[in-house]
Amino acid sequence: xxxxxxxxxxxxxxxxxxxxxxxxxxxxxxxxxxxxxxxxxxxxxxxxxxxxxxxxxxxxxxxxxxxxxxxxxxxxxxxxxxxxxxxxxxxxxxxxxxxxxxxxxx
Numbered sequence: 747x748x749x750x751x752x753x754x755x756x757x758x759x760x761x762x763x764x765x766x767x768x769x770x771x772x773x774x775x776x777x778x779x780x781x782x783x784x785x786x787x788x789x790x791x792x793x794x795x796x797x798x799x800x801x802x803x804x805x806x807x808x809x810x811x812x813x814x815x816x817x818x819x820x821x822x823x824x825x826x827x828x829x830x831x832x833x834x835x836x837x838x839x840x841x842x843x844x845x846x847x848x849x850x851x852x
Contacts, residue, residue, distance in 0.1 A: 754803025760796030764789050 768785045775782050785793075 748807070750803045750806030753799050754807060757796045757799030757803060760792055760799065764793040764796060767792070 764785075767789045771786060771789070772782050784790075
């Protein structure tokens with residue numbers, strides 16, 4: 747495990763602890779019959795630190811980005827599925843004019 751992975755785990759624990767602290771704070775407010783206006787300041791700071799650690803880990807954990815080769819057979823956009831049973835040609839588009847020379851007036 748690398749440093750980025752460990753930092754991500756710590757960030758996840760911080761976010762989970764902030765959620766638990768907010769739920770516990772709301773329970774205490776219900777006992778004291780007060781209104782909930784928002785979480786305490788220390789919980790907000792804990793949440794922001796956890797979010798920052800998770801974002802940093804999300805950028806640090808992935809190894810090397812691989813380039814997408816446009817001429818690869820696996821990356822073809824035009825490839826059709828092997829099973830053509832699910833292709834539907836009877837749809838609402840048939841009421842549109844089929845003349846390709848028509849242009850929209852702008």
